[in-house]
Amino acid sequence: MVASWLVEAASAYNQTSLEKRDGYPAFVLLPVGHLETILGWAFQSLPDEILIGFDPLQTMSISDEIIETCQGADHRSDLFAGQAFVIGEPHLVNRGDSFSVHHVPEEWVDELFASDRGSRGARFTHWMHTHPNCVAIPSTADADAAQYTEGVDMILGIEFSPEGPLPWFEDAEGVRRPLKPESDEPKKGWGSWMSRQRRPVLGRASTGHSIHGLELIAFHRTGVGVNVLLVDDDGQPIGIDSLEN
Numbered sequence: 107m108v109a110s111w112l113v114e115a116a117s118a119y120n121q122t123s124l125e126k127r128d129g130y131p132a133f134v135l136l137p138v139g140h141l142e143t144i145l146g147w148a149f150q151s152l153p154d155e156i157l158i159g160f161d162p163l164q165t166m167s168i169s170d171e172i173i174e175t176c177q178g179a180d181h182r183s184d185l186f187a188g189q190a191f192v193i194g195e196p197h198l199v200n201r202g203d204s205f206s207v208h209h210v211p212e213e214w215v216d217e218l219f220a221s222d223r224g225s226r227g228a229r230f231t232h233w234m235h236t237h238p239n240c241v242a243i244p245s246t247a248d249a250d251a252a253q254y255t256e257g258v259d260m261i262l263g264i265e266f267s268p269e270g271p272l273p274w275f276e277d278a279e280g281v282r283r284p285l286k287p288e289s290d291e292p293k294k295g296w297g298s299w300m301s302r303q304r305r306p307v308l309g310r311a312s313t314g315h316s317i318h319g320l321e322l323i324a325f326h327r328t329g330v331g332v333n334v335l336l337v338d339d340d341g342q343p344i345g346i347d348s349l350e351n
């Protein structure tokens with residue numbers, strides 16, 4: 107059973123995904139239960155980033171009704187592998203810093219393809235990695251690692267406290283998809299430090315950390331963004347009225 111704060115956050119996130127759908131050539135459906143599992147791993151692995159691999163859930167294809175609702179004006183149905191299916195269960199593949207996290211351990215690499223498939227081998231269709239206390243915008247190392255991804259690459263930015271050695275970093279360029287309480291307006295300078303002391307809490311991690319915000323993006327190796335919708339166990343986007351019942 108997924109925590110209620112996360113279900114509420116997923117609902118708000120999906121509303122934004124729907125509003126912005128014309129800005130994306132494709133979308134993916136990620137079960138919110140997987141996101142909760144990944145958050146647990148992420149906090150247990152601090153201060154490292156973690157890398158997660160996924161394959162499409164072949165038993166759960168995306169219905170025409172959902173495609174109709176979620177696709178944008180310039181939708182492409184053939185952008186990446188596994189596009190017709192809900193994303194399957196997550197596998198924790200690696201942990202490390204922002205560079206080493208993409209170099210997966212031997213046992214996860216498909217030896218048939220490893221030599222020509224980059225640092226992550228060919229083991230999974232989709233990938234996600236975390237940015238602890240950093241915005242979800244791809245670094246150069248992220249973009250390089252994604253060149254061999256057949257599905258999509260996702261980045262999960264997690265803003266939490268206590269922060270440890272690396273405070274929240276938000277001065278990056280790129281399209282952001284934050285998921286946080288409305289009143290948490292970023293402020294600059296001294297006021298920023300003051301506001302950090304009492305910023306709203308979105309939810310709690312299993313480790314006891316306060317989660318102040320999440321950011322989730324997906325992108326294709328060609329550099330275009332891919333829209334994300336969070337779904338329940340039946341593959342239904344959470345909080346999207348026109349698809350309920």
Ligand SMILES: [Zn+2]
Nearest residue numbers: 204244245248
């Ligand atoms: Zn990264």
